[in-house]
Amino acid sequence: ELLAHVRLHLAPKPLLGRRALVTAGPTWEAIDPARGLSNRSSGRQGYAVAQALAEAGAQVLLVSGPTSLPAPVGVERVAVQNAQEMLQAVEAHLAGTDIFVATAAVADYRPAQSAAVKLTKAELGTQIALIPNPDILAQVARHAQRPRLVVGFAAQTHDAEALAAAKRQEKGADLIAVNDVSQPGLGFGSERNRLVLIGPDGRLDLGTADKLALARALVAELARRLSS
Amino acid sequence: ELLAHVRLHLAPKPLLGRRALVTAGPTWEAIDPARGLSNRSSGRQGYAVAQALAEAGAQVLLVSGPTSLPAPVGVERVAVQNAQEMLQAVEAHLAGTDIFVATAAVADYRPAQSAAVKLTKAELGTQIALIPNPDILAQVARHAQRPRLVVGFAAQTHDAEALAAAKRQEKGADLIAVNDVSQPGLGFGSERNRLVLIGPDGRLDLGTADKLALARALVAELARRLSS
DSSP states (O other): OHHHHHHHHHSOOTTTTOEEEEEESBOOEESSSSEEEEEOOOSHHHHHHHHHHHHTTOEEEEEEOSOSOOOOTTOEEEEOOSHHHHHHHHHHTOTTOOEEEEOOBOOSEEESOOOSSOOOHHHHOSEEEEEEOOOHHHHHHTSTTOOSEEEEEEEESSSHHHHHHHHHHHHTOSEEEEEETTSTTSSTTOSEEEEEEEETTEEEEEEEEEHHHHHHHHHHHHHHHHHO | OHHHHHHHHHSOOTTTTOEEEEEESBOEEESSSSEEEEEOOOSHHHHHHHHHHHHTTOEEEEEEOSOSOOOOTTOEEEEOOSHHHHHHHHHHTOTTOOEEEEOOBOOSEEESOOOSSOOOHHHHOSEEEEEEOOOHHHHHHTSTTOOSEEEEEEEESSSHHHHHHHHHHHHTOSEEEEEETTSTTSSTTOSEEEEEEEETTEEEEEEEEEHHHHHHHHHHHHHHHHHO
């Protein structure tokens, strides 16, 4: 904690005066008060991105789904449960934001119905009907208050970079960070990751490292793009 | 941690020589490597029960779904993801067990199919077909190696005690600890809880307290029943 404060003050500040908004963690889409649909995400990579942005001098708001992580030093956090709440929190804070990084593992679908009291097994039935969730990355990329840099994350287990390139274009993002979760010891729940940045001008391999080191490499690249 | 060791050694040992098996946490029922169905459970009440059993002198095995909690001092832990793995781990360790406490929030249904690679939205579709999971509490209660005391937990948001009394009979458990999660500040994710024990001979209100204090009260009652 002390070290985190020292690092926060001593790191170079290429993003001083910039505002950044980061989403992180899974979303929880309730079926009833006990059951839900979710995504595997510890939130670690997103929290590391928020920390690296703060270290680089940005004013950082972290919109986080349910995780057990403490907010990084110097980062303001808004806690949300589901995708709709996450979109709402993001839109409420978009004005004046320079950098948006969507690391959250947002559920693409939610149950069509959500019950206020716990369902019996019979009431639950044997099918869950799904309806699409809002696409937060695409909505921010097309927003009237679009930040200058919009960065998505893609966790893919196959054809990672090709799918990410398609996702980048379809959603209108500037960059997609590809997170290959098919390799053991990387990604979900792990401290380490491998990130490849996909942009309009090709790919940038940030390598395999711990999530904070990768977050700092990502933030250095974002600062370079913002200043160029 | 040091305090935990001291407490472990100084507490009275009514369960010395007994073996206990505790399930805790949610289960994660995978739809694909990223998506899944789950239950809201921090695992805290179950971990507290495991700790209280160890303090009382029992040899404790904790079969835990995914949580971010450290194993209590003196407790052996087996980590599992889904209900089938949880049942398997429980059955593998049932021989010689005197006390079984099922605190885990086991998903009653799992997706009929689980994909090895992440599904596209189109592949996911708009319905998830469910199939029933094994009922771990009922299977243990009717097992050839049934422990002398079989205790279930019920998280209910309405008609809590009536539903728990029915569940106790239907599943063949000795006791059901009712956990009323409808009250704000109690239950899910909270440090505090309210527990009422439902047995063949009526109800015992353990009151509202932090989860470890309730766990110790529960364990004291279990020790009383085992020795009578």
